């Protein structure tokens with residue numbers, strides 16, 4: 001959304017680039033055409049290094065990366081690896097090693113943002129607020145097991161506790177049950193921020209969080225990632241939309257069958273206790289992050305956003321972790337040399353920036369080769385184990401009826417389950433058909449653009465938000481019912 005003048009001021013303040021005049025002209029032309037996109041890591045990662053929260057021997061930066069739509073793809077134009085220090089702006093016109101290293105740094109920053117942000121904060125932590133409130137009220141007897149909104153949402157909330165224990169558990173350091181956020185555990189060993197810098201990142205995320213702005217449709221619109229503004233394949237948007245529509249209709253059907261009017265929603269004391277408790281938790285310091293609106297429309301909105309977040313959004317950021325971060329150069333959990341200050345990067349400097357597979361690390365009385373590499377791979381493999389609790393069921397109505405068994409046979413809510421099953425599975429307009437079509441189209445577009453390529457990359461052929469298990473998905477499950485891994 002920045003102006004061409006802002007681009008000129010940004011580049012003018014930077015510590016140089018290969019050809020600043022030419023770069024500025026390229027960026028301003030893209031900006032004027034509405035095809036310029038930015039990944040700015042500073043708002044979330046920028047205050048970590050200045051506060052001294054980077055572990056000794058590991059390195060960290062908050063880059064600023066500019067992309068433009070070109071030839072049916074989004075291509076990187078320029079990367080300021082150190083945006084906080086207004087560092088050198090790398091471009092493809094620099095030497096190949098320098099441009100590659102700049103991209104490796106963005107990949108690593110993206111891994112930091114993913115680890116504690118896009119994945120654990122935006123899905124696991126946010127969804128848990130709703131689950132804690134529901135569990136507390138159910139335990140107290142305030143929220144009945146057959147409450148229609150609990151029957152609708154419980155399958156998407158219940159298992160978040162199982163996995164979040166592995167993240168947050170306060171058990172003593174080094175003991176078997178200690179969570180990865182605790183002293184000496186995974187984050188302290190393999191992330192450059194350690195747990196303390198990670199807490200800073202989470203604090204940055206919470207300060208500016210808005211549940212409403214995080215909604216699938218609002219978030220895409222605010223970032224101008226809709227098809228009009230970003231006319232290139234974008235799997236999260238393209239495959240997430242059929243899910244969003246099916247879930248919104250399902251939620252609407254259940255709410256319509258459960259409440260005659262807005263007054264009935266406002267009069268439902270257990271429901272208001274539940275979402276009111278969530279509102280109080282999110283806004284405890286007076287900052288409005290979640291607003292509960294006790295109307296049919298307000299309930300539909302909250303329940304749709306929560307359902308999509310727990311099932312689809314989480315699957316998008318969770319199940320992609322193995323194919324993406326399992327290849328370490330795509331996004332090293334920690335870089336092992338300082339960021340490059342300028343072009344002219346040697347092979348030795350490039351290699352020193354990623355963990356050395358020949359290096360040995362002492363741990364627990366033993367010495368291990370490739371310890372950071374093994375642990376990054378272990379983490380993402382463990383995080384993508386197959387699960388059988390999936391959002392679309394097995395294609396049969398019986399499988400979805402079993403998930404929402406609390407709805408009486410013949411009820412309006414049960415009819416909404418049947419409509420959901422049809423929306424997911426039946427006909428050319430169903431979510432499963434649309435998503436399969438999207439995948440075929442991505443492969444066809446790649447083959448057309450790369451006629452001599454022997455293979456289609458996994459990033460193109462990946463079954464992104466598949467309703468069903470696909471044989472080639474190996475470790476990855478289709479869209480999960482809720483956060484369970």
Ligand SMILES: [Fe+2]
Pocket residue numbers: 119124314318483484485
């Ligand atoms: Fe997860």
